[in-house]
Amino acid sequence: MSLLSPTLEAFWAIVQKGTVxxxxxxxxxxxxxxxxxxxxxxxQLQTTLFLRSKKGMKLTxxxxxxxxxxxxxxENEGMALSxxxxxxxxxxxxxxxxxxxxxxxxxxxxxxxxxHKFFPxxxxxxxxxxxxxxxxxxxxxxxxxxxLEPQFVTKEMDSKILKPERYKLYVPMDWKKKSLFExxxxxxxxxxxxxxxxTFNYLEKYKLKxxxxxxxxFANNTDAILSLIENGFGYSVLSEEFARTSxxxxxxxxxxxxxxxxxxxxxxxxxxxxxPAYFKKIIESIQ
Numbered sequence: 001m002s003l004l005s006p007t008l009e010a011f012w013a014i015v016q017k018g019t020v021x022x023x024x025x026x027x028x029x030x031x032x033x034x035x036x037x038x039x040x041x042x043x044q045l046q047t048t049l050f051l052r053s054k055k056g057m058k059l060t061x062x063x064x065x066x067x068x069x070x071x072x073x074x075e076n077e078g079m080a081l082s083x084x085x086x087x088x089x090x091x092x093x094x095x096x097x098x099x100x101x102x103x104x105x106x107x108x109x110x111x112x113x114x115x116h117k118f119f120p121x122x123x124x125x126x127x128x129x130x131x132x133x134x135x136x137x138x139x140x141x142x143x144x145x146x147x148l149e150p151q152f153v154t155k156e157m158d159s160k161i162l163k164p165e166r167y168k169l170y171v172p173m174d175w176k177k178k179s180l181f182e183x184x185x186x187x188x189x190x191x192x193x194x195x196x197x198x199t200f201n202y203l204e205k206y207k208l209k210x211x212x213x214x215x216x217x218f219a220n221n222t223d224a225i226l227s228l229i230e231n232g233f234g235y236s237v238l239s240e241e242f243a244r245t246s247x248x249x250x251x252x253x254x255x256x257x258x259x260x261x262x263x264x265x266x267x268x269x270x271x272x273x274x275x276p277a278y279f280k281k282i283i284e285s286i287q
Contacts, residue, residue, distance in 0.1 A: 004070070004073065008041070010034050010037035010041070011038065011049065011066065011070065012070050020038075045066070047060070047062040049063040092123050093122050094122075094125060095144050096142060097126055097143060097144070097146070098126075099134050100128075100134075100165075101128035101130055101222045102238070102239040103239065103241070104128050105128065105242065108126075111287065112124065118281065132149075132152075134148055135153075138269070144279075145282070147265050147267055148268045149266075153266055156270065156271065157268045157269065158271050158272075160286075162286065164264045165239040165240075166241075167237040167239055167260060167262070168202075168243070168257075168259065169199075169256055170238050171187075171235040171253050171255045172232045173250055183255065184203075184211045184213070186213060188213060188216060188217055189234055189235065189236060190218075190228045190229060190233055190235065191225075192218065192220055194218065196218075198261075201261050205259075205261055222242065239263070
């Protein structure tokens with residue numbers, strides 16, 4: 001990578017290689033293109049920079065003066081690039097990630113522990129939000145990465161398909177001996193809000209929706225939903241990863257172990273021509 005202008009890149013290439021032909025090879029452009037850049041630079045500076053000879057391109061006195069400027073620029077450029085590339089190691093960098101609370105807590109944040117050890121200067125800002133506004137937060141620049149449902153990923157975004165969250169139906173441990181149909185008929189659902197369809201999606205998949213009591217409790221926080229299940233308010237679907245600890249501690253019960261609903265998600269970000277090492281590492285770590 002070079003921070004020199006295209007015309008100065010052509011000038012430096014000719015100095016290094018001695019001919020327009022060789023300069024065109026390292027620049028990846030035609031000889032005509034190299035010549036045009038030099039003419040443009042000479043016109044801008046109002047001077048001649050090279051004299052053609054049998055041995056190649058020879059610098060004029062003015063060309064020698066410009067060469068000293070380019071060498072100094074390259075030296076400063078090297079220091080600047082080194083500083084930029086080391087920024088994630090030496091300077092604080094704030095990076096925001098937004099998405100559903102369950103996957104951020106159970107998968108994303110734990111997977112970033114190793115990234116933080118490697119890049120300790122990154123200041124993570126996590127937005128654990130179960131509202132469907134993560135794409136807007138990404139679009140308006142509030143966050144650098146967002147976990148989105150595939151239909152919300154737009155053409156200008158880059159994305160990575162993640163392992164789906166597996167949602168299962170959980171009930172209080174006290175209901176372990178009750179039948180599924182008894183629970184559906186007489187107990188209440190616990191959902192995020194009135195527009196939350198996750199539990200309904202599960203019930204529809206197994207043709208159970210017409211067997212339920214439609215009364216619902218609402219709690220706009222996944223932890224609160226889990227707490228309400230544990231304390232006998234009703235039943236709900238939770239991601240298998242998020243529910244694992246409560247299930248292991250026998251605070252909730254998986255009423256239908258072989259049934260599940262997969263919730264598809266992608267990790268999305270806006271295209272970057274050159275991806276910093278820390279950004280690439282974060283994307284690789286989130287599966």
